[in-house]
Structure formats: structure tokens, C-alpha cells
Amino acid sequence: MNYDIKTLHPLEIRVLLNTGDEDLTSELIMEKLSFKLGQCNQAFSWLAAKSLIEEKEKKKRVIYEMTDTGRDLQKNGTPAERIFALISEKGPMKLTEINDALSLENRDTGTAFGQMSKDGVMALDEEKRACIKGSGISQSMKLVRAVLDKGIREGELEESTLSPDEITAISGISKKRGGGNSPFRVSEREDIVYRITASGKEVKKLLKEQGVTGEEVGSLTPEMLADGSWKNKTFRGYNVNTPPSRVLLGRHSPYAQFLDGVKDKLVSLGFEEFDGPLVETEFWNCDALFMPQFHSARDIHDVYHLADPVKAKSIEQPYLDQVASSHKDGWKTGSRGWGYDFDREFTKRLILRSQGTVLSAKTLTRAKIPGKYFGIVRCFRYDKVDATHLSDFYQTEGIVLGEEVTLKTLLGLLKMFAEEVAGASEVMYVPGYFPFTEPSVEVHIKHPVLGWFELGGAGIFRPEVTEPLGIHVPVLAWGLGIDRMALMSLGLNDLRELFTSDIEHLRLRRRSS
Amino acid sequence: MPKIEVYEDALYKYIGKRVEGDDFVKLLSAAKAEFDGREDDILKIELNDTNRPDLWSTAGIARQLRVYTGGGKNEYSFFSTAEKILDSGGRSITVDPALKDIRPYIAGFAIKGAGIDEASLKDIIQTQEKLCWNYGQKRKAIAMGVYRSDIFKFPVRYTAADPDKEGFVPLGFEKKLTLREILKEHPKGQEYGGIIADFSKYPYITDNDGKTLSLPPVINSNDIGAVLEGDRELFVEMTGTDIYSLLIATAIVACDLSDAGYEILPVKTVYPYDTPLGREITAPFYFQQPVTADISYVNKLLGEKYTPDEAAAFGRKLGCRIEVSGSKLTLYPAVYRNDFLHPVDVIEDIMIGKGLPNFEPVMPDDFTMGKLTPETLFGRRIKNIMVGLGFQEMVYNYLGSGKDYIEKMNIKGTEVVRIANPMSESYEYLRASILPSLLNSEAVSGNAVYPHRIFEAGKTGVRDEDDNYGVATINSLGFLSADKDAGFNLVSSQLSAVMFYISADYVLKESDDPRFISGRCAKVVLGGREIGIMGEISPQVLENWSIQMPCAACEINLDLVMKLSGQK
CATH class of the missing domain: 3.30.930.10 (Bira Bifunctional Protein; Domain 2)
Incomplete structure (x- = not known):
């Protein structure tokens, strides 16, 4: 027989091992194995569910349960016993005198005396006083006393354990639940009688063969280790397929980990990280990037302006003068400029950083040559929030400076990103447009899962950007769109999910790559 | 970034040949444009370069693609220059001195030809929208109007008018409103009125008899300003705040209409105040300056070893004239372009002319140390x-x-x-x-x-x-x-x-x-x-x-x- 006995609970094992062909009842098991009734019932229902035992019949049982009244009578005597004792001691008394002496209700005294006189134990004398008649108490009184004493010992009396006389006696002083005060409460119960099934017998045989007793130790305790008692014990084998309970653990956000992974990758490629404030000026956000102040992308509806404070106190020099001149007439950059009067108040206006390129520009003022820099930074856009647009999100941007950087190294850089960061199998370049780079390139990649998409944009910073910031070598500027890869990595398709507040969603989120 | 819709047939007619499927998508990259899908016979195209408004129309994008694929250039002989001013045939615009501080510049030209058809009319309206919205900062910097020049008399008068005394029937309306009422009641007035509402006088265009052409940058009149299919003689006018972008926009529309087969007739504007280009400007007007790049700079940025002639040949594929003198390449911007601020802009045309796929990626080999903050x-x-x-x-x-x-x-x-x-x-x-x-x-x-x-x-x-x-x-x-x-x-x-x-x-x-x-x-x-x-x-x-x-x-x-x- 092929049965996994590890699915059996110790209670079930012990019941099976102690069951033969006889009827299997809770009394039997409680007696044999000192189970509590609850344990019995649990073991029976589990075994029955596994068809190792089956129901043979249902037995009705009548149960007499001792009440507080019963316990009181057992201790202090029934009215009849007390009357009999009183008269035996004090001699004949009137019924009313008995009431007073024993604090009994007239009705109770009457009932007790009536029964005793009927049984020939007591009688009324000529003066209508109760007196002893026979040689002692009656048989029925003895029976009542016997069942009361038994009740105290056992709490519950089962009818089948009582003699017919006792049954007569106890039923005379019992009422059903809700039937008023009485020494015993009578109720009927249904007991199921089980018997072992054929497969039950086989499992029992198996248990014996394997020497499983159900007495095996559940948990190893420090005490067992201390006193060495584990040496005499065997340990219960567990069902290894029982579903484990859930553990709530500390965890990194998978999105943060994805971003950290990209950072680590860029560091490994020789890039140094930059960062900066969330609030920026029009100067750094746009002017330093040679976007003219009248440019359509600088409309009120494209960036968030601060309500208060409205303007920065000052703009760093000499950059302000140099940028202003570049806009007006090109300054020393070789450009003719945009040909307008630069507004030095407008440029101080505070906004929420709308592009990571701001920090690329700021980095130029302190950059080493050659140098490679990057940042994954939060940016803010005036967009309606939906599955593909957020009001704030991360941008990945950077620069490469050096005497020898060219369009061809720009393409090489993009190829490196496409392969190393995005895992692309094919790369395609097309001319692009950004206000601050010339030439400009967009890189499209074929991703193994996502197919063709635009990975990012790049270019060589215009001299009107680099010269006013003190850089006289070519600067490659690049930006990567890694959100789609992040979504794929996290098995999501809605950008809002990257910034979810839902704890359970985040707890269950896994990374697919 | 502007998106335009073009009729496929019209586009291919302008290009001079059909370019379909992947080839078309690839070709678009020469104009920094992306194919954005199609609806029946209409192609949707997204233009990435906000500095190239000449590409934002069917004729414009077709012009770039035709030149790039070797289809030859159209000649635009209707441009005046500082040296050579064409005869405006009595067509002129006079300007009110009060406009200097309101909306100082106006330029225009007239066209004559076969009756305008539905597709051309739609294209003109689209060009107007894209030019004035994206390049013209939502009409603030540039607004455009088109009129039936057979029913009014030159000279056109560009005046500063009292908004409560002057009035006309605006396009799409039946009753006459004052200029101020138009700002309040006409949908275009509500949309664009803010540009002029704070001035005590509004810009106002009439003909010599005082008949209304328009209230720029808001709305045309319902008669002279209502262009219909079949019209053969039109007057195109633009007003704005920056003379250069105004003239570029005028040039672009003139070239588009010339490509569509119309004769372009110059119109002279006479200013009572100084402009960067003098007091009399005959449009279309070519003011752009040549830009010179040294071949060493070209090669430094592109990482190549071109001769000046090789580089110039690549650059010319984009349509601008490039002359070589020693190591210098001098580019003369096409009449419809003004996006050459610096020699790097010349280098971009050379790069696109050569074709990006023809540049070999090279790994940067400078050693730098990576680190986190x-x-x-x-x-x-x-x-x-x-x-x-x-x-x-x-x-x-x-x-x-x-x-x-x-x-x-x-x-x-x-x-x-x-x-x-x-x-x-x-x-x-x-x-x-x-x-x-x-x-x-x-x-x-x-x-x-x-x-x-x-x-x-x-x-x-x-x-x-x-x-x-x-x-x-x-x-x-x-x-x-x-x-x-x-x-x-x-x-x-x-x-x-x-x-x-x-x-x-x-x-x-x-x-x-x-x-x-x-x-x-x-x-x-x-x-x-x-x-x-x-x-x-x-x-x-x-x-x-x-x-x-x-x-x-x-x-x-x-x-x-x-x-x-x-x-x-």
C-alpha cells in the first residue's frame, strides 16, 4: 500500500493503532488513550474524511447533568433528608414548625413529607405533628442520595450506567433545559459509533511496520537539549507539502533596485554620478541650454512655476553674463545668437526641474576633462497623469567630455548603452532635434522582448551651451528612456504603478529580469 | 513638436515620385520627421525640429525629400534682397506709427493662378495653424491672414484702431461688432484676444477704401477675409513682433504656394519707424546670412577626414548652396530656412547628407573613473x-x-x-x-x-x-x-x-x-x-x-x- 503516513496527525495515528474490529466510540478512546472529547472528535472526523474509519451507527444517549441546585442538595441534604433528621432529633413537630426550623417553603415541606408518608417512613400523629414511623429512610430516598453522590463525582450521569431504580429516582428530580430549577438537567445526545475500514486496517498495518506510534516528539525544545531527553525520543515526520504560512519581510522597492542597477551599470562604464536640487531657475533649466526665452517649449503650460518664492536671489556669474550674451549675439561662441534682448529677471524665475539636462549643464561648470557624468534624477512635467505620463518621474541623462569625442564616439556610446544597459540586439540611429545639441541623434533599438523602440536621444552640445559655461572641448550629451524597460522588468504596463502607494502590490511585486 | 497631415497623392506629386513603406519611413529621417500612421489616403507625420517650420506642410516636407533624393530644386525668383528689390507693382502696405509698441511688423504678398482647390485650401489652413501656433507662439509672434485680393484695393492700411469705434462683420458671423465686442463674443476673439486686449488701440487691417480685411491676430472679415474654393487671386499677410521670423514665415508660405503652381507677386511695406531691415521691405524678402565652417571643425565633430569638396557635396543634399574656398565651406541658407546660427548647423546638414548609418560607431577610449555620489x-x-x-x-x-x-x-x-x-x-x-x-x-x-x-x-x-x-x-x-x-x-x-x-x-x-x-x-x-x-x-x-x-x-x-x- 502506498499511503503517505506523514499526512496523519499524531491523534489519528494513536486512534488507528488502538482500534480493532470493535465499535469505535469516543468513550472508548477517551478511556484507553486519555483523550479529551474534543481531541477524539477531531481525530474521528479527520480519519472519517480520509475513509480510514466509517460511521457504523448513531446511538442516542440520555445524559443527566448535575446543576448548582443538585450540588447544593448533595451537600446540604434534600428537604426529605433534612426533615427526617430534624424529627429524628427533636421529636414530632408541626409542618409549619418544620418550615420555620429549616427555612423551607411550605410547598417543599409538603411535597417531601407527602412522599415520606406514602413510603411509610413518616406519619402525622393525633396532634397533626409529623413523626417517624418506620425503621429508617426509604428506598427512594436512598436512591436519590446515591444519584446525587454519583453526580458530584462524575458531573454527568449517563442513563446507560444507571440501574432501573436509579433511573426512576433521577428522572423524578430532573428537568430539561429551560424547565426550571432541579438537581439534574436531562438531555439527549447522539453518539456516532465508528468502525475501522479496510484501508484503515492497511494504514494501521503500515504504521506498525514503520514503527510509528503517534507518540513521536513534535518540537525539539531547549529543555530536551538541556537534559538529553531527546535521545529516547523519535521525532514526528512532517508533511513537507503543507502550505507554509506567510512571512512579511523587509524588502527593497523593485523599481528602486532597477534604478540602482542602471546606476551601477553606468558607474561600471566609467560614469560619475551627479545630482541637484528639485527646484531650479529658468536660467539653468533652459537659458543655459540655449533655448531662447521666447521658445514655444517654454510656455507657461510646459513647466511648473513656483507660487512663492517666485525668483532666485541671484544667478551665478560669470555664467549669467556669458549665457545672456550668447543668446543676444552669440558672444564668443562663433554663433550669431538668437538676436533678442535677454531678460535677466525672467531667467531668475523658479520652476520645478523639467529636464535632467539641467544637471548636465551645471556639471559642466566643474567637470574634469576627459570626464563622463550621469544622473538619474526626478523631473517634473506639465502633463495630465495617465498610464504613459506622470507629473514627476525619473530621467537618465549624462555627458561625456573630451578632446577626442566626435559624432562617431557618440554613436559608439549609444551602442554601448543599447547593448549594456538595454540588452539590445540591433541598434539604429536617426537624425534628431534638441535645442541644445547639434548634431542630434535618436537611437532606436530592437529589444529582445519589447521589439523596436526609441531608447534615447543624444547629440553634441552646441558651443552656445558649452562655451559660456567654460568648456572648450566637445561634449556629448545623452538621455536614455529606461521607463519601458523598468515596466517590463517589473511586469507592469502603467507608469503610475512604479510609484504606487499600495503596500500589498509592492510586497507581491517581483522582477522578471 | 508639430504633427501634420498630408494627402498621400499630393505629397508624391510634389516629390515627383512615389516612395512607399519602409523606404518612406527611412527617408523621413532626412527631415528629422517620423511617420505617425495613416488614415485612408492621409499620412500623419511628426516633425521633430522646432526650428524648421518650412517642413510643416505638404509642399514643405516634399521639397526637402525631393531635394534629398536628387529630384532637383525649385527656383524661387520672387525674393527681394537688400541689393535687389523687385517691383511690387503698386501693391503696398502702409503702417500706422502707433503700431510700433503694439504689433510692429507686417509683411505680405499676393498670388495669382488657377482656382484654388479643396486640398490646397486645407493645406494653407494647416500651414497657417502650425506656423502660427508652434513657430508663432500661438499667434503672439506671428499671425497670418489670407484674403480675396480681387475685391479690395491696394494700398492696404495697417492701423491702430479705437476698439470701440471701429467694427466689422467677423468671419462666420452675420452682424457687425466693434473690435472690442469681437474679442468678447467671437470664439477666436476669446482664444487670441488676450494678445491685444491690454492695448488702448488694436491692430486693424483695411484696404484703401477702409473696407476691413482683419483684426490681427484674431479674425478676418466675413467678406474680403473669406477665402473659397475656386478663388484665383489672393493676398497673404502676416503680422508679428519679430521681423525675422515674420519674414521666414512669409517666405515659407510663398514657396509652398509657388510649388503649388501660383505666381507670387511681391508687396512692399512702408514703415514710419525704423526696423532692423530698414523702413521699406518688399516681401518675400531674403535676409539670411551665409555661415562658414572650416573643414577641420567639420572633421573634428564628425570624426571623419573629408576633403572640403566631399563635405560640401554631402551638405548640398539638404538643399542649401555651399561654396568651397580653400578649407572653408560657406553655406547660403535656402530662402525658406533660417536655422543656421553656428557652423555646427552646417555640420548637421553634412551629417544628414552623408547619412547617419554610414558613420561607424567608435567606442570612447578616454579612461575615467566611475563613482556614485x-x-x-x-x-x-x-x-x-x-x-x-x-x-x-x-x-x-x-x-x-x-x-x-x-x-x-x-x-x-x-x-x-x-x-x-x-x-x-x-x-x-x-x-x-x-x-x-x-x-x-x-x-x-x-x-x-x-x-x-x-x-x-x-x-x-x-x-x-x-x-x-x-x-x-x-x-x-x-x-x-x-x-x-x-x-x-x-x-x-x-x-x-x-x-x-x-x-x-x-x-x-x-x-x-x-x-x-x-x-x-x-x-x-x-x-x-x-x-x-x-x-x-x-x-x-x-x-x-x-x-x-x-x-x-x-x-x-x-x-x-x-x-x-x-x-x-
Whole structure:
């Protein structure tokens, strides 16, 4: 027989091992194995569910349960016993005198005396006083006393354990639940009688063969280790397929980990990280990037302006003068400029950083040559929030400076990103447009899962950007769109999910790559 | 970035041949354009270069593609220059001196030809919209009007008119309104009226007899300004604030209509004040200056070893004349282009002419050392400790509502930065604390198995008078426990563990803060400076958020911790 006995609970094992062909009842098991009734019932229902035992019949049982009244009578005597004792001691008394002496209700005294006189134990004398008649108490009184004493010992009396006389006696002083005060409460119960099934017998045989007793130790305790008692014990084998309970653990956000992974990758490629404030000026956000102040992308509806404070106190020099001149007439950059009067108040206006390129520009003022820099930074856009647009999100941007950087190294850089960061199998370049780079390139990649998409944009910073910031070598500027890869990595398709507040969603989120 | 719709047949007719499928998509890259799908016989194209308005029409994009594929250039002989002014045949525009401070410039030309058809009319309207919206800053810098020149008399008069005395029947209306009424009642008046509403006089165009052409930049008249299919003689006019972009826009429309087969007739504008190009300008007018690039610069940026002639040949594929003299390449911008500010712009034309796929990617070989910022490294240490303490890391948005960041937090919010032009109330403030983000998580996560332990190491922006920007950006750590037993003791133990592992000897100072239960709140003090706050979240705050579980939380300024504990 092929049965996994590890699915059996110790209670079930012990019941099976102690069951033969006889009827299997809770009394039997409680007696044999000192189970509590609850344990019995649990073991029976589990075994029955596994068809190792089956129901043979249902037995009705009548149960007499001792009440507080019963316990009181057992201790202090029934009215009849007390009357009999009183008269035996004090001699004949009137019924009313008995009431007073024993604090009994007239009705109770009457009932007790009536029964005793009927049984020939007591009688009324000529003066209508109760007196002893026979040689002692009656048989029925003895029976009542016997069942009361038994009740105290056992709490519950089962009818089948009582003699017919006792049954007569106890039923005379019992009422059903809700039937008023009485020494015993009578109720009927249904007991199921089980018997072992054929497969039950086989499992029992198996248990014996394997020497499983159900007495095996559940948990190893420090005490067992201390006193060495584990040496005499065997340990219960567990069902290894029982579903484990859930553990709530500390965890990194998978999105943060994805971003950290990209950072680590860029560091490994020789890039140094930059960062900066969330609030920026029009100067750094746009002017330093040679976007003219009248440019359509600088409309009120494209960036968030601060309500208060409205303007920065000052703009760093000499950059302000140099940028202003570049806009007006090109300054020393070789450009003719945009040909307008630069507004030095407008440029101080505070906004929420709308592009990571701001920090690329700021980095130029302190950059080493050659140098490679990057940042994954939060940016803010005036967009309606939906599955593909957020009001704030991360941008990945950077620069490469050096005497020898060219369009061809720009393409090489993009190829490196496409392969190393995005895992692309094919790369395609097309001319692009950004206000601050010339030439400009967009890189499209074929991703193994996502197919063709635009990975990012790049270019060589215009001299009107680099010269006013003190850089006289070519600067490659690049930006990567890694959100789609992040979504794929996290098995999501809605950008809002990257910034979810839902704890359970985040707890269950896994990374697919 | 503008998107245009073009009729496929019209486009191919202009190009001179059909270019379909992938070839078309690839070819578009020569115009920095992307194919955006099709609807029946209409192609949708997105133009990436905001500095190339000449591409934003069927004729314009076709012109670039035709030249690029070797289809030859159209000649545009109707341009005047400073040296050679063409005869305007009595067609002129006079300008009111008062316009100098309102909307100073106007340029125009007339056309004559076969009756205009539906497709051309649609294309003109599209060109007008794209030019005036994207390039003309929503008509502020450039507005365009087209009129039936057979029913009015030159000279056209560009005047500054009293908005309450002058009036006409605007396009699409039946009754005459004053100029001011038009701003209020006409849909275009409501949309564009703001550009002129604050002036005491409005720009106003009439013919020599005083018949109305338009109220620029708002609306044409309902008669002279109502162009219909079949019209053979039209007058095109543009007004604006910048003479150069105005003339470029005029040139683009003139070239488009010339390509469509119309004869272009110059019109002279006479100004009573100085302009950068003099007091008389005959449009279309070519003012662009040549740009010269040295071949060494070309080769330096492109990483190539071209001869001047090779480079010039590539550049010419984009349609501009390039002359070579020694090592110098001098590019003369096409009449419809003004995007050459610097020699790098010449280099771009050379690059596109050569074709990007023909450049071989080269790995940058400069040695540089990569590294993370100290803040990132410290943040990672902190995050690892938090995870070790059993916390789930969260990443939140930084914008939110005043309701969440201020009201529900029971604070006055004087340190919170408000956005002047929010898209919606839901994203009106920059967060000054991580705590509301954490509490928002609790508010939406009542069904997640407790206990909750959540944290974020992220940025906040706090008003700071000492900062040049008036706002300090702070790297901050916020953490929160929600549980029936989450109390001061718990959060204090957690903070203690964090501070132990970064060797920061802090003390707690009893404090009152409306976000926390009074008597169960403390300031975290390090090196004598307050670096954060912790305690049991006030039940009033929890009720504001509809959170039904006790919460204990802490927020500390990681930048200060780093500085004060001497961490690197």
C-alpha cells in the first residue's frame, strides 16, 4: 500500500493503532488513550474524511447533568433528608414548625413529607405533628442520595450506567433545559459509533511496520537539549507539502533596485554620478541650454512655476553674463545668437526641474576633462497623469567630455548603452532635434522582448551651451528612456504603478529580469 | 513638436515620385520627421525640429525629400534682397506709427493662378495653424491672414484702431461688432484676444477704401477675409513682433504656394519707424546670412577626414548652396530656412547628407573613473539597514495636493512649496515631508496584512530663506510602522538601530508637533542640531486619512546626519 503516513496527525495515528474490529466510540478512546472529547472528535472526523474509519451507527444517549441546585442538595441534604433528621432529633413537630426550623417553603415541606408518608417512613400523629414511623429512610430516598453522590463525582450521569431504580429516582428530580430549577438537567445526545475500514486496517498495518506510534516528539525544545531527553525520543515526520504560512519581510522597492542597477551599470562604464536640487531657475533649466526665452517649449503650460518664492536671489556669474550674451549675439561662441534682448529677471524665475539636462549643464561648470557624468534624477512635467505620463518621474541623462569625442564616439556610446544597459540586439540611429545639441541623434533599438523602440536621444552640445559655461572641448550629451524597460522588468504596463502607494502590490511585486 | 497631415497623392506629386513603406519611413529621417500612421489616403507625420517650420506642410516636407533624393530644386525668383528689390507693382502696405509698441511688423504678398482647390485650401489652413501656433507662439509672434485680393484695393492700411469705434462683420458671423465686442463674443476673439486686449488701440487691417480685411491676430472679415474654393487671386499677410521670423514665415508660405503652381507677386511695406531691415521691405524678402565652417571643425565633430569638396557635396543634399574656398565651406541658407546660427548647423546638414548609418560607431577610449555620489552611497547604507529592520521600501511621487500635504497633516504648511500653475489640485504642492506619502500608503492599504513597516529614502523640498532659491532640497528618510502595537517605543527602537549602525550619537528632545500625539513625540537631535522628528501619529491625523490602525513614524534629514556624524 502506498499511503503517505506523514499526512496523519499524531491523534489519528494513536486512534488507528488502538482500534480493532470493535465499535469505535469516543468513550472508548477517551478511556484507553486519555483523550479529551474534543481531541477524539477531531481525530474521528479527520480519519472519517480520509475513509480510514466509517460511521457504523448513531446511538442516542440520555445524559443527566448535575446543576448548582443538585450540588447544593448533595451537600446540604434534600428537604426529605433534612426533615427526617430534624424529627429524628427533636421529636414530632408541626409542618409549619418544620418550615420555620429549616427555612423551607411550605410547598417543599409538603411535597417531601407527602412522599415520606406514602413510603411509610413518616406519619402525622393525633396532634397533626409529623413523626417517624418506620425503621429508617426509604428506598427512594436512598436512591436519590446515591444519584446525587454519583453526580458530584462524575458531573454527568449517563442513563446507560444507571440501574432501573436509579433511573426512576433521577428522572423524578430532573428537568430539561429551560424547565426550571432541579438537581439534574436531562438531555439527549447522539453518539456516532465508528468502525475501522479496510484501508484503515492497511494504514494501521503500515504504521506498525514503520514503527510509528503517534507518540513521536513534535518540537525539539531547549529543555530536551538541556537534559538529553531527546535521545529516547523519535521525532514526528512532517508533511513537507503543507502550505507554509506567510512571512512579511523587509524588502527593497523593485523599481528602486532597477534604478540602482542602471546606476551601477553606468558607474561600471566609467560614469560619475551627479545630482541637484528639485527646484531650479529658468536660467539653468533652459537659458543655459540655449533655448531662447521666447521658445514655444517654454510656455507657461510646459513647466511648473513656483507660487512663492517666485525668483532666485541671484544667478551665478560669470555664467549669467556669458549665457545672456550668447543668446543676444552669440558672444564668443562663433554663433550669431538668437538676436533678442535677454531678460535677466525672467531667467531668475523658479520652476520645478523639467529636464535632467539641467544637471548636465551645471556639471559642466566643474567637470574634469576627459570626464563622463550621469544622473538619474526626478523631473517634473506639465502633463495630465495617465498610464504613459506622470507629473514627476525619473530621467537618465549624462555627458561625456573630451578632446577626442566626435559624432562617431557618440554613436559608439549609444551602442554601448543599447547593448549594456538595454540588452539590445540591433541598434539604429536617426537624425534628431534638441535645442541644445547639434548634431542630434535618436537611437532606436530592437529589444529582445519589447521589439523596436526609441531608447534615447543624444547629440553634441552646441558651443552656445558649452562655451559660456567654460568648456572648450566637445561634449556629448545623452538621455536614455529606461521607463519601458523598468515596466517590463517589473511586469507592469502603467507608469503610475512604479510609484504606487499600495503596500500589498509592492510586497507581491517581483522582477522578471 | 508639430504633427501634420498630408494627402498621400499630393505629397508624391510634389516629390515627383512615389516612395512607399519602409523606404518612406527611412527617408523621413532626412527631415528629422517620423511617420505617425495613416488614415485612408492621409499620412500623419511628426516633425521633430522646432526650428524648421518650412517642413510643416505638404509642399514643405516634399521639397526637402525631393531635394534629398536628387529630384532637383525649385527656383524661387520672387525674393527681394537688400541689393535687389523687385517691383511690387503698386501693391503696398502702409503702417500706422502707433503700431510700433503694439504689433510692429507686417509683411505680405499676393498670388495669382488657377482656382484654388479643396486640398490646397486645407493645406494653407494647416500651414497657417502650425506656423502660427508652434513657430508663432500661438499667434503672439506671428499671425497670418489670407484674403480675396480681387475685391479690395491696394494700398492696404495697417492701423491702430479705437476698439470701440471701429467694427466689422467677423468671419462666420452675420452682424457687425466693434473690435472690442469681437474679442468678447467671437470664439477666436476669446482664444487670441488676450494678445491685444491690454492695448488702448488694436491692430486693424483695411484696404484703401477702409473696407476691413482683419483684426490681427484674431479674425478676418466675413467678406474680403473669406477665402473659397475656386478663388484665383489672393493676398497673404502676416503680422508679428519679430521681423525675422515674420519674414521666414512669409517666405515659407510663398514657396509652398509657388510649388503649388501660383505666381507670387511681391508687396512692399512702408514703415514710419525704423526696423532692423530698414523702413521699406518688399516681401518675400531674403535676409539670411551665409555661415562658414572650416573643414577641420567639420572633421573634428564628425570624426571623419573629408576633403572640403566631399563635405560640401554631402551638405548640398539638404538643399542649401555651399561654396568651397580653400578649407572653408560657406553655406547660403535656402530662402525658406533660417536655422543656421553656428557652423555646427552646417555640420548637421553634412551629417544628414552623408547619412547617419554610414558613420561607424567608435567606442570612447578616454579612461575615467566611475563613482556614485556620497549621498547615494549613504542612502544605500540607510536603505539596507531599514530592510534589515523588516521595512518595505517605497518610491513615491513628489507632487501632491494641499489636502494631503497640509490639511490632513494638521499643519499650517508654511514650509510647503506651492506651484503657481498646477495642472490639477492633486498635484499642486511639492512635498516637504515623506510622512504624508507614508500615511497615504496606510490609507490605501488597510487590507494588507499587518504589521506594516514602510519607508522611503527620497527627496523633499522645504522653504528655506537662506537658500538662493528659497527652497532647500533635502535627502530625507521617512519610516512608519502601522500595527495595533505600533507606538513610541517601537519607533524609538527602530531609530536607535539605524543610528547605531551609522555611529550617530543622537539624543531625543520632547516636543509638541500637531502631527503627533502630545507627550509621545520627540525631536531627534544630533550634534546640537535638530535633524528629525518621531513619535506616535496623532489620532486626529489618522482620522483625517481614514486610517484605522495606530501608526508610529520618524523622519530624519539624511544630509544633516551625513554632515554631523562625519559619514562619507
